[in-house]
Amino acid sequence: MPAVTIRLGIVGCGSFAGNFIPLFKAHPLVQAVVLCDVDDGKLASAAQKYEIAETSPSLDRLCADATIDAVALFTQNWLHAPQAVTALRAGKHVYSAVPTGITQQEVENLVAATQASRRVYMLGETSYYYPAVLYCRQRFRAGDFGRAVYGEAEYIHDFDHGLYDVMKWRGGDRWRETAGGPPMHYPTHSTSQILSVTGAHMTHVSCQGFVDDHEDGLFGVGANRWDNPFSNQTALFRMSDGSSCRISEMRRLGHPGAVRMSLFGTQGCFEQEDAGARWLTRDRRETESIDEQLVCAGVPVVLLSDDPMRVVTADDGTHKGMSILHPIQRLPREFTNIPSGHAGSHQFLVDDFVRAAVNGDLPPNNAWDAARYALPGIIAHESSQRGGELLEILDLGAPPCAPVEYSEPPT
Numbered sequence: 001m002p003a004v005t006i007r008l009g010i011v012g013c014g015s016f017a018g019n020f021i022p023l024f025k026a027h028p029l030v031q032a033v034v035l036c037d038v039d040d041g042k043l044a045s046a047a048q049k050y051e052i053a054e055t056s057p058s059l060d061r062l063c064a065d066a067t068i069d070a071v072a073l074f075t076q077n078w079l080h081a082p083q084a085v086t087a088l089r090a091g092k093h094v095y096s097a098v099p100t101g102i103t104q105q106e107v108e109n110l111v112a113a114t115q116a117s118r119r120v121y122m123l124g125e126t127s128y129y130y131p132a133v134l135y136c137r138q139r140f141r142a143g144d145f146g147r148a149v150y151g152e153a154e155y156i157h158d159f160d161h162g163l164y165d166v167m168k169w170r171g172g173d174r175w176r177e178t179a180g181g182p183p184m185h186y187p188t189h190s191t192s193q194i195l196s197v198t199g200a201h202m203t204h205v206s207c208q209g210f211v212d213d214h215e216d217g218l219f220g221v222g223a224n225r226w227d228n229p230f231s232n233q234t235a236l237f238r239m240s241d242g243s244s245c246r247i248s249e250m251r252r253l254g255h256p257g258a259v260r261m262s263l264f265g266t267q268g269c270f271e272q273e274d275a276g277a278r279w280l281t282r283d284r285r286e287t288e289s290i291d292e293q294l295v296c297a298g299v300p301v302v303l304l305s306d307d308p309m310r311v312v313t314a315d316d317g318t319h320k321g322m323s324i325l326h327p328i329q330r331l332p333r334e335f336t337n338i339p340s341g342h343a344g345s346h347q348f349l350v351d352d353f354v355r356a357a358v359n360g361d362l363p364p365n366n367a368w369d370a371a372r373y374a375l376p377g378i379i380a381h382e383s384s385q386r387g388g389e390l391l392e393i394l395d396l397g398a399p400p401c402a403p404v405e406y407s408e409p410p411t
Contacts (some may be wrong), residue, residue: 005031006093006357009098011083012074013037013046014169014360016097019341021050023350024072026334027160029358029410036062036071059083063090070120070357076170077186078178078293081106084121088113093357095349097224100374100396102185104394107371107378111396112369122353125192127259129345131294131323136197136263136270138325139279145265147280148198148241153261154188154248159216161257176217183234183249184384185375188246188310188370193261194371196364199239201392207235209384212252228381235380237393249377277396296321296344330406351406368399371393 008030025033036056037043047055056062062071064085070093073083080382082102084094088110100123101107114121116352127133139145157163167179184207195201209230212219221227231252260272269280279288298321312358322328331347340347349365356363366374372395379393 006069017074031284126342127344144164144265151194152246153193155189180218182381184377184381188373202237204238207380207383222270265385
């Protein structure tokens with residue numbers, strides 16, 4: 001019989017973890033949260049802020065604790081895969097912030113460790129629950145797209161939009177060594193959008209890179225641990241369903257920033273731009289603006305009691321609150337009025353993981369999905385280093401069964 005609740009360790013107490021600590025702490029199936037960080041100051045500060053008594057000084061100590069059932073990793077992105085493997089081999093369920101891993105071997109090791117441990121691994125990929133992706137997934141499953149012909153997705157995040165501070169926080173005194181990493185090593189915000197809608201995977205890639213010449217000198221041979229010269233990369237992928245797909249990862253662009261997708265099918269199309277999103281068919285009279293459905297301004301939350309409906313308000317419609325497309329009826333009532341960042345995704349990701357760990361279910365964004373999100377970018381970077389040479393992408397296979405998609409709140 002599965003455990004009724006779990007004890008969960010949160011590894012890494014930086015600013016991003018702060019979006020998730022209150023949610024894990026509030027989930028009714030989480031018995032206790034234990035905070036973990038190698039920085040004593042950060043650990044003590046987070047413990048005080050979130051009123052959490054139990055702490056651990058390292059992942060190794062946390063993994064050695066037989067009372068800990070699961071860990072959630074919010075550490076530096078180049079540590080995710082090795083740390084996930086360590087925790088899985090110790091018998092812990094693992095939730096990991098993105099990306100999955102940054103080398104092909106790391107991703108292979110991760111899938112193998114998940115299979116061998118028979119534990120839950122889940123990638124916290126926020127794009128999976130973006131309103132546009134929810135909309136497209138619903139319409140694709142209904143057959144409204146027909147066959148997929150061409151998809152495109154992109155993650156645009158210029159360094160002037162807070163990335164310098166993020167890189168300094170992650171990298172410490174030697175932050176420049178890791179700040180200039182290949183953009184295609186961080187592809188999952190983009191790839192997951194298309195792959196989670198169509199169910200196809202990427203088989204071949206040709207990628208071009210933009211050689212950076214910015215005065216900060218973060219990109220270039222000898223400038224970072226990857227000798228990476230590219231601040232922007234664009235790849236064209238061949239898909240397993242016969243379609244094609246363009247993915248762009250941009251870190252130096254005069255643009256306000258975006259995580260977005262478009263998908264074109266034989267029967268219908270979805271286009272998303274800064275000017276808005278729309279559903280299209282051959283008949284222009286059927287063009288439908290869906291901007292109002294995508295806005296994450298907060299929606300009424302029905303509580304599982306006699307309480308009236310209450311509205312979750314949002315200060316920032318992009319990163320807090322829910323859209324009318326989000327299946328809010330499945331969330332724990334304890335989440336009511338707790339912010340849900342990244343276009344409403346955080347609450348769903350936490351709930352997916354906790355319930356999968358308790359029930360032994362296979363969640364969305366499992367290890368096999370996560371591998372298919374990450375490996376195309378890793379191989380795309382190799383292609384850009386080889387002048388855009390067409391390369392085959394390793395596929396580690398489909399999940400062993402269909403992921404569970406919850407429709408009712410946990411009991």
